[in-house]
Amino acid sequence: MVWFGSPLGIRIDKQKISKFDKWLQEIHSSSSTAADRKWLLTLISFFCWKIWTARCEFIYQMKPILPQSIILSGSNLASEFGEAKRWIASRLPLPNHSHSSKWIPPPPGIVKINVDAAWSDASKACGLGVVLRDHPGAVVGGSIRSDMCGSALVAEAKAILDGVNYALQHDITKVIVESDALEVVSEIQSKRKNKNWMTYPLIEEIRRKSLRFSEIS
Incomplete structure (x- = not known):
């Protein structure tokens, strides 16, 4: 209910999901641009987090699971996270790539x-x-x-x-x-x-x- 009711609108077919990482990779590859993929992963991350906390509250505190509440709080957190990243990026100096460190490969066999x-x-x-x-x-x-x-x-x-x-x-x-x-x-x-x-x-x-x-x- 959370996945379908969220802005993602994802329909879950349990029979087709063998592993969470494989499912996540398929969802990730469905986005066409890098920006879309970043936003998609941001939403998924916060929805996973809120689903987990709702589960824990249900098990340990007997609080009912409310999908709409999970969708709302997860979406708000994702938006706040995106705004925070944009705010930080607007105040950071541009990196000096001439002084950036670069990984140097080891010799063959090492x-x-x-x-x-x-x-x-x-x-x-x-x-x-x-x-x-x-x-x-x-x-x-x-x-x-x-x-x-x-x-x-x-x-x-x-x-x-x-x-x-x-x-x-x-x-x-x-x-x-x-x-x-x-x-x-x-x-x-x-x-x-x-x-x-x-x-x-x-x-x-x-x-x-x-x-x-x-x-x-």
């Missing part, structure tokens, strides 16, 4: 592991991401997860360790690990003992596991 972390000082929660790509630039693997960290440096160190672990688990032995956390990278490469007690166990584990690669930089 896999580049790009890692990154996001950390919240308020909640101490962090998000860790890993992407592995080969010389032609094809994605050969990756991972993403959430965790709790005492600092941004710990989060960055955990992201690097996740990348190392992923490569070892998938028998990838020739790698380049790339991170924008200069302090953590310097500590890993340094011969001296790490002075940061929070990152020390992680850096030592990274150093130890790095010995299992036939080639690593």
Whole structure:
């Protein structure tokens, strides 16, 4: 009822849906322009979120599910999100592409592991991401997860360790690990003992596991 009653007007045929991601891909490909696809994904994202919260409220608080209320709140949130993006874009300086960083492919036979972390000082929660790509630039693997960290440096160190672990688990032995956390990278490469007690166990584990690669930089 939500999907059909919304501005999307999508009719759901349960018999034809095998996986949510496949259904989403089919809906996404039905849009003709990039702008339409962005707006479509925005609406779908907020409708999914409101359907989920309505489900939780029904299960845990016995609140009735009202499709029209979901449609209204989801549409309003999508509109507010779009307005916020336009407002931010109108106040940001244009990017200087001459100084923008560009991903550089690894040599043939080497896999580049790009890692990154996001950390919240308020909640101490962090998000860790890993992407592995080969010389032609094809994605050969990756991972993403959430965790709790005492600092941004710990989060960055955990992201690097996740990348190392992923490569070892998938028998990838020739790698380049790339991170924008200069302090953590310097500590890993340094011969001296790490002075940061929070990152020390992680850096030592990274150093130890790095010995299992036939080639690593």
